[in-house]
Amino acid sequence: MVELVKLRKKYGFLLVLDDAHGTFFRGKSGGGVAEEFNCERDIDICIGTLSKAAGYHGGFISCRPTTSKRRKQFIQSRGRSFIFSTSASILIAAAVHVLPLYVSSHDRELNSYSKLSLVRGQEMLHEESVCGSIVPLQNGSEEKALLASRHLLESGFHVTTIRLPTIPSNSCRLQVTLTAVHTTDV
Missing domain, CATH: 3.90.1150.10 (Aspartate Aminotransferase, domain 1)
Structure with missing residues (x-):
């Protein structure tokens, strides 16, 4: 991760992290691989899952605050998982939200x-x-x-x-x- 971040800073490419196996498992507070290597602010787009360590289903895509609005809209309008599925239920969102409170x-x-x-x-x-x-x-x-x-x-x-x-x-x-x-x- 550290080397990828260095290369991203040097060459300015878009850094997308598929953290399906790190979400809720790696990092001090379960924030994943980027948290573990203290480079969350250097990841442009992070894809995570709620179906592995969280024990639920579904997933998420998160973007840095500085990621352009155009890129975010592109993901929402062209991403197959957004187009061909419904959003996660409020129960799943609530359960994932309280998981860090349940286990330190x-x-x-x-x-x-x-x-x-x-x-x-x-x-x-x-x-x-x-x-x-x-x-x-x-x-x-x-x-x-x-x-x-x-x-x-x-x-x-x-x-x-x-x-x-x-x-x-x-x-x-x-x-x-x-x-x-x-x-x-x-």
């Missing part, structure tokens, strides 16, 4: 990282990549992944499957999303 920033970061370490320590992962608060559990075939997901749902755990076309066949996986409010109690 220190607890959020500490709990999320310790939970990721716990899962890694139990060697549940077949791969090293963990994006933000998401833990992929490789499961192989699509049929096995869907069966495992269904069994987990019946047991009270909502764990989605990742499959074609997102990833190659025979590398289907379960996507466990950890948040700071999860506990290790069974």
Whole structure:
């Protein structure tokens, strides 16, 4: 991030950050990667999600105050997600708004990282990549992944499957999303 900001300042390009895996997970108050590297003011447009660490659905696009009105209007009038969908419900907006009040920033970061370490320590992962608060559990075939997901749902755990076309066949996986409010109690 620091290097990208330096290049942006030198060459004056538009810096857009897709922070889907950092929103509500990275940074001191959950503000994402830009907050973690103290460069929020240097990002022109930030795209975030409410469906990963926040545990809701939907997402957002935010612009710097100095981003031109013309660019903002272009995003609103040409962005497919604005054109072909309705706005997020007020309940989702309210829930996301109070999330930082519910879990302190220190607890959020500490709990999320310790939970990721716990899962890694139990060697549940077949791969090293963990994006933000998401833990992929490789499961192989699509049929096995869907069966495992269904069994987990019946047991009270909502764990989605990742499959074609997102990833190659025979590398289907379960996507466990950890948040700071999860506990290790069974």
